Structures are given as C-alpha cells and as structure tokens.
Amino acid sequence: METVKSEQQDNYSGVDALLAVMRRLRDPETGCPWDLKQSLSSLIPYTIEEAYEVAAAITEGDDDAIKDELGDLLFQVVFYTQLTQEQGKFSFDEVAQQTADKLIRRHPHVFGETQAQSDAEIKAQWEQIKQQERADQGADASVFAGIPDNLPSILLAQKLQKRAANVGFDWPSVTPVLDKIQEEIAEVEAELNAAQLDQQALADEIGDVLFAVVNLARHAQVNPEHALRRTNLKFKQRFQAIERRLAEQGRSAEQLSLAELEDEWQQVKRRLQSDEF
Numbered sequence: 150m151e152t153v154k155s156e157q158q159d160n161y162s163g164v165d166a167l168l169a170v171m172r173r174l175r176d177p178e179t180g181c182p183w184d185l186k187q188s189l190s191s192l193i194p195y196t197i198e199e200a201y202e203v204a205a206a207i208t209e210g211d212d213d214a215i216k217d218e219l220g221d222l223l224f225q226v227v228f229y230t231q232l233t234q235e236q237g238k239f240s241f242d243e244v245a246q247q248t249a250d251k252l253i254r255r256h257p258h259v260f261g262e263t264q265a266q267s268d269a270e271i272k273a274q275w276e277q278i279k280q281q282e283r284a285d286q287g288a289d290a291s292v293f294a295g296i297p298d299n300l301p302s303i304l305l306a307q308k309l310q311k312r313a314a315n316v317g318f319d320w321p322s323v324t325p326v327l328d329k330i331q332e333e334i335a336e337v338e339a340e341l342n343a344a345q346l347d348q349q350a351l352a353d354e355i356g357d358v359l360f361a362v363v364n365l366a367r368h369a370q371v372n373p374e375h376a377l378r379r380t381n382l383k384f385k386q387r388f389q390a391i392e393r394r395l396a397e398q399g400r401s402a403e404q405l406s407l408a409e410l411e412d413e414w415q416q417v418k419r420r421l422q423s424d425e426f
Contacts (some may be wrong), residue, residue, distance in 0.1 A: 167224065168241060171231045189232055196225040208378055254278065276315050292316055303374050306363040314367075323368045330365060333358040390417045 161169060174184040199222045206214035230241035255278050257263035258271065283294055292312045300308065313319065320326050337358060340351040366373035388402075391413045395401055402410060 167227055168231075171224075171227045175231055175235065184228075187228070187232070189229060192225065192228055192232075196222075196229075199225055204375075204378065208375075208382060254282075280315075301374070302359075303363055303377070306360050307367060307373060310364055310367055320364070320368065323365065326361065326365045326368050330358065330361045333361050387414065387417050387421060390421065 173179070174181045177185065199218065203215070203218040203222050206218045226244070227241060230239070230244055234240045253260045255275055257278075258266075258274065263274065292315070293309060296305070296308050296312065298305070310319075320329075333354065337351070337354045340347065340354050363373045366376060391410070392402060394413065394417065395405070405413065
C-alpha cells in the first residue's frame with residue numbers, strides 16, 4: 150500500500166506530493182469517508198467557493214492568503230482528475246498536457262512564426278484560433294457556442310457582448326454606450342412611475358441597465374466583476390469604520406437617523422481618503 154510519507158521521502162515535487170495525498174484520501178480502505186463519497190457534481194459548489202476566495206485574497210492583497218487559497222483551488226482540480234482517472238477517463242497529467250498544447254497553439258506569435266505585437270492583434274488572433282477550433286470540433290455554429298448559461302451573470306453578459314462584438318455587433322465608441330445607459334435608466338423610471346407597478350417589467354428594465362453597465366465596463370477595458378468586488382469591499386470598510394466610531398461613543402447604527410448615518414458616512418469617507426484611520 151502506498152503512503153504519502155514514503156512518496157515525499159522520494160523527493161516528489163509539490164504537485165506530485167499533492168497528487169499522492171489525493172490518492173491516499175481516496176483509498177477505498179484507508180481513505181477519508183468524506184472524500185470517498187464525493188463526485189464530480191458534488192464538488193462544484195466547493196470549486197466555485199474556492200475561486201471566489203482566491204479573488205477575495207487577491208483583492209485584499211494578502212500574499213499568504215493568496216498562496217493558501219490558490220492551493221485550495223489547485224486541490225479542486227486534483228480532486229476532479231483523481232475522480233476521472235478512477236473512472237478510466239483522463240488524468241491530471243493529461244489535463245495539464247492538453248492545456249499546455251492549447252496555449253502553444255493559441256500563441257503562434259510566441260511559439261510559432263506568426264507576428265502579433267499589439268494587444269488588439271493578439272486578441273484578434275486568439276479569437277480567430279478559438280473560432281477555428283470550434284469549427285474543427287464540429288461545434289454549434291452560433292457565435293455564442295461554448296458559453297455555458299450557468300456562468301455568473303456579470304461574466305455571462307461580458308462573454309455574450311464580447312462574442313457579438315467579434316462579428317461586428319457593437320457600439321463604435323463609449324459615447325453611445327453611455328447614452329444607452331441613460332436610456333435604460335429612463336425606462337426604469339417609467340416603470341417605477343407607472344400607475345400600476347409591474348414587478349417583472351421592472352426587473353427586466355433593471356436587468357437592461359446592468360447589461361448596459363457591463364457593456365460600458367467592457368468598452369472602458371475595466372473588469373466589471375473586479376470593479377464591483379472592489380466597491381463592495383470599499384462599502385464594507387467604510388460602514389465598519391462607522392460602526393467602530395459609534396461603538397467608541399457607546400452607540401450603534403440602529404440608533405441613528407438616515408441623515409445622521411449619512412453625515413457619519415461622509416466623515417468616514419473623508420478620513421479614509423486622508424488615511425486618518
């Protein structure tokens with residue numbers, strides 16, 4: 150029976166050691182009961198959670214946390230490939246090799262003789278190669294082929310817009326995008342002011358606003374998910390600063406009026422901007 154200890158003593162690399170740990174966890178006789186009952190489907194929520202924890206660590210700039218969370222995310226990949234290898238499908242090494250081959254194929258300006266210098270040229274080349282790959286695989290001819298519908302909504306909107314832009318369905322500049330946002334906001338206002346509120350129609354119009362804002366972020370070359378995550382963190386930090394200030398005074402946010410909370414907010418905002426906290 151293989152043991153993790155003996156394999157590590159054989160000077161296995163970090164990846165090999167992790168693969169050995171995974172095999173031990175899945176050992177039918179001596180493995181972990183929780184790990185043994187997992188499936189590809191049951192791991193999905195954990196993988197999504199780990200990906201978000203990586204993003205949070207990066208946003209916060211905590212190097213130790215980034216390393217730790219990246220390890221947890223890598224373990225998810227190792228777990229999936231352990232399961233697929235047990236099923237006789239493919240191994241971790243095969244996944245790694247296929248990814249390396251794909252990256253080489255999609256970077257002919259690095260690994261081949263094609264010349265591509267600007268970001269625009271590289272992106273255009275990348276999309277052309279991906280389109281050819283989909284055609285070679287006999288994939289759906291739709292411009293949206295291969296985009297899973299269960300992606301997070303912001304990411305899905307971004308991908309749909311990007312694919313449509315690749316075939317010319319896009320605003321030529323940021324100005325009409327801003328106009329579109331104003332138009333969609335006006336439609337939200339119209340629904341709110343309607344004699345009888347239609348909640349579904351209101352939801353549709355708000356969705357249109359969000360979609361248009363994602364489009365603005367794409368045109369401005371800003372990652373909307375990253376931008377919103379930073380804003381969420383900023384909001385949280387500012388409100389927690391208010392809570393600390395009030396706690397020092399023996400008060401809580403619930404005891405203040407909206408006007409008083411707004412005043413506290415502005416004070417905290419100014420102090421954070423001047424690094425007084």
